[in-house]
Amino acid sequence: MMRMIKVLSAVVFAQFLAVAASAQDSYTIKPGDVLRFEVLEDSSLNRDALVLPDGRVTVPMAGTVKVSGLSVDQVRSDVTSRLAPNFASPPTVTVSLAQLGQPAPVSGSGYSTLEVFFLGEVNTPGMVEVRRGTTLLQALAQAGGFSRFAATKRVQLRRTDTSGKQSVYLFNYDDVLAGKTSIGATQLAKGDVIVVPARKLFE
Numbered sequence: 001m002m003r004m005i006k007v008l009s010a011v012v013f014a015q016f017l018a019v020a021a022s023a024q025d026s027y028t029i030k031p032g033d034v035l036r037f038e039v040l041e042d043s044s045l046n047r048d049a050l051v052l053p054d055g056r057v058t059v060p061m062a063g064t065v066k067v068s069g070l071s072v073d074q075v076r077s078d079v080t081s082r083l084a085p086n087f088a089s090p091p092t093v094t095v096s097l098a099q100l101g102q103p104a105p106v107s108g109s110g111y112s113t114l115e116v117f118f119l120g121e122v123n124t125p126g127m128v129e130v131r132r133g134t135t136l137l138q139a140l141a142q143a144g145g146f147s148r149f150a151a152t153k154r155v156q157l158r159r160t161d162t163s164g165k166q167s168v169y170l171f172n173y174d175d176v177l178a179g180k181t182s183i184g185a186t187q188l189a190k191g192d193v194i195v196v197p198a199r200k201l202f203e
Helices: 002-026 072-086 136-142 173-177
Strands: 034-039 047-050 056-059 063-066 093-099 113-120 126-131 155-160 166-171 193-196
Touching: 034 072, 047 056, 047 113, 056 072, 063 072, 072 093, 126 136, 136 193, 166 173
Parallel strands: 113 193
Antiparallel strands: 034 047, 034 093, 056 063, 113 126, 155 166, 155 193
């Protein structure tokens, strides 16, 4: 009896995996999603990548890849071909959807929102939906704050204007707490990206 239950459980689990894989294959990637890249031949390339507002991700050795509007399988094929020149034979690349971007706000919710993005060493990386008027410090709190590996002296706010020009504002979180800079009170704009790098060995 127990053996039959185990067999049935295995069959159900296999069917679940097949349905999940099928759903990922048909899903169209959108800004705010987080993709997981894994390369069997070189585990140093394994990582999660946030799809930025321009629909692109950056993959080591493959460069900047346009993924918005594509399926997971299309992205895998593209990244595999980009990585192939770096290996003796085509690498085994796996791409999966690690996290969905948050849905658009419900109409009539009573307040206006915008989407900002967190990369790196925060407790909740990815897209975060915030109310208009939210400051940089408030958004950091909404993302769960820094992880224990965060290089808080090298936090970046990346902002792209309407012409497509990107500005990078580097700041030290300790200076914000000490009142030495007012950047923490900066109100965020749609598409802002906050990057929190990992600490170096003796940082």
